[in-house]
Amino acid sequence: MSAPTDWTRSTAAELAQALADGSVTSVELTELHLARIDAVDGAVHAFLHVDREGALAQAAASDERRAAGETLSPLDGVPIAVKDVLTTEGLPTTCGSKILEGWLPPYDSTVVSKLKAAGLPILGKTNMDEFAMGSSTEHSAYGPTHNPWDLDRIPGGSGGGSAAAVAAFEAPLAIGTDTGGSIRQPGAVTGTVGVKPTYGGISRYGLVALANSLDQAGPVTRTVLDSALLHDIIGGHDPKDSTSIDQEWPSFTDAARSGAAGDMTGVKIGVITELAGDGWQPGVMARFTESVDLLVKAGAEVVEVSCPSFVHALAAYYLILPAEASSNLAKFDAMRYGLRVVPDGDPSAEDVMRATRDAGFGDEVKRRIILGTYALSSGYYDAYYGQAQKVRTLISRDFEAAFASVDVLVSPTAPTTAFKLGEKLDDPIAMYLNDLATIPANLAGVPGISVPSGLADEDGLPAGFQILAPALEDERLYRVGAALEALLAQQWGAPLLDQAPALEGAPR
Template sequence: MTAESTDLTRLSAAALATKLAAGEVSSVEVTRAHLDRIGDVDGAVHAFLYLNGDDALATARDVDARRAAGEPLHVLAGVPIAVKDIVVTKGMPTTAGSKILEGWVPPYDATITTRLRAAGLPILGKTNMDEFAMGSSTEHSAYGNTHNPWDLDRIPGGSGGGSAAAVASYEAPLAIGTDTGGSIRQPGAVTGTVGVKPTYGSVSRYGLIALASSLDQAGPVTRTVLDAALLHELIGGHDPRDSTSIDEPLPALSAAARRGASGDLTGVRVGVITELGGEGYSDGVRARFEESLDLLRGAGAEIVEVSCPHFEYALGAYYLILPAEASSNLAKFDGMRFGLRVTPDGSDGLAVTAERVMSATRGAGFGDEVKRRIILGTYALSAGYYDAYYGSAQKVRTLIQRDFAAAFEKADVLVSPTAPTTAFKLGEKLDDPLAMYLNDVATIPANLAGVPGMSVPNGLSDDGLPVGLQILAPAKADDRLYRVGAALEALLESRWGGPLLGRAPELARSPAISLEASR
């Protein structure tokens, strides 16, 4: 990789967009630089499951030709992007990180994919993830672990670790993730990237392979708050093909980010959630959080304490609601219609029935974590237990929504650490699912209530690894995230002398991987 191409991969999406619009660089050059970067480092990071090099360059050439002809283009036209492998992409395999969908090429695009293509963003490829988005570490992918660019022996967060790692390792300036209980924000915290979970229903779920339909939400993964705003504005908005889509325009997100970058938060009330701190949070995480509060206070924000007493039950409620919805959504994977099919050989003398094919297919195609949650969800929905478990969890969900409503009467935004610790070692928590689930303790309440959330990098812990600060806003007030997030980002970068990712260790060159479409 040349010095010039290295410089291109270090630029923000907004900076690349400015250079492209001014004719200082072509989309082909930008796209090729990122493909070269993937070839250099992804053998070590394993952020990508599928590379779309030829098609990405074809899109880049088309954008360059349209720009030369004077056509009006989207502000991000020509800026490459990576897409989580749970987003359906016509002509590209979509596996959701599972063997049961290995090699499946969808015949249609998700709404998000359609909007990316229409805006002229070259799609670099599909990123690795926990199988069907079930996990907090990207160790539950059927296709191997993704590694944290800050320390290759550590997890990049989950379930969207591939998207976060791709952005953190400069393999892509932008990425799409999905967040069911923190799967954009938690990877953002442990990789030093910006991750946003939009208001539920403000970004179309059409063409997302469903995990838990009342919780899933797609959103941006970027290196700056402004980049996240620009991408959020592109993918968001009403979609008649999604019955849960909000039929209202998005607020002015990029304008809010630019306003926040001034560092002035005079009059903004910032609520510190009492229940999302203290025991279980590492000293380094707490220290960076307190320092960030001091910066916000110095920028004119009023810091207030708020209590959300039912948040302590959020984890338990989530791990009943999610498995219940997952057991229903994953019933479609039966070996009959698409994806993997395993047929018993009949050597046991029993007839090969549809039921046996389903059993054999699911046994071979689903991983341990998926099976664990399907069993739990099926049990929670079974006769005699529905009211005791699933019904009770939904009542807790209502109480959490009321907690948010009360808290937002006292504060414009709420803040907490995004994750209780920094990235842990690969394999460290695989044998302890409950310990793994606790990584999402701070992010889950937002999904249960449908409110938007953002994770902003706010420093390094004592172990030299990144941590994040979570910002939460009322439903449909996503612009508040961007104003406060951009202000904190500007204040921190002024203190640090540059972006946090600029302090990450450079990855050693790893064996090159083919840029042809390959898995």
């Protein structure tokens, strides 16, 4: 039967049910989302590469399975977009950088392999800050992504492409990566749900590394339930990844469905005192306070919790991350793969390497390579990198102490709503401050989720509510996140994304 034109506005869970009861086919869903991409992505620029042929072939295979009475997963046939930092066999993987322009990986990342094994058609690869270095997706070598709520504003970063694709109804699901908030912060400013799982809970094999001890892939969706459904598919142990956690995980889908009942009786929530106050946009704080009040009315006990080392997290992070990045990016040397620039004359290998890296890397990448190399250099290692690692230990201890008395910790996800494109591009410190609330979770390896908390009074743009849980306790995110989502939906009367202004020239 013919698919209605509004399937692109449905959640992944709704699409899965529609596929199961025969209301729509995977090919129809995929065609509708490809048409939506054609209609709006010229303005949004969420995608760097669209795999029309591959997505339709995967969708047709899903329909054939379903006709035979077989499915590979609950989301079999539901389309998805993938951040361009995860390798995809035969499809370009650029990491938003000119140095990898046109590179076709010979293998799939484990996350992509699991998506294919679960039957999700992959629509394409989404835009990102170059090598995931940024908070606005303005540092992509292929141009910035625009926020569907206001095309003059940033969609967050580094995974702004994935968040914008979901917010613009170009994809019902997406994969992002979170090194210092690159799933959660874009979620906050685009009105989407973003999850950073426990470090090691999802394989990093095939994820082009920015900072090995911080990077984590995770879901980008419209609802908490959709994130749980996707997390259940891409999570789990991977022997190809030495940091992958070898344990059985509970059903996050069950946790989300349980939480959606809205009963928070017995749940103890800690409000982090260091992640509020001066410098935080009043409208963001107002939506945060309202969300906390709703959880209290639902039965939760709320207390203030101090995590004193969090005030040093930003400084520690911007020593640890550049140090790891400078090491990871050394492999882009023009000798093995990617861009190669050969200067005139009789250049040496060092000349070729220097010219290639100068042409292939953008300013932000160069800035962090220089900072990281300096921090790791002889005579400075102990003073900078070593001290930052000590602060990291203190932050982990703050989390341990806090979780000894509460079940989850909460804060606004980002200090402000989306700022205008170009507003902070020439001020790296101001840009880095956008990750103030999200960075501690990456340093400690604990899981976090951002749930839309409403629209700020000042500008009518989305704000996010961050929930953090102890390592390995990701199901708490889904229970509390789903409860808050349900309580807010009752208050709003409709999903937050339904309140977004229509993209000019495109049907919504």
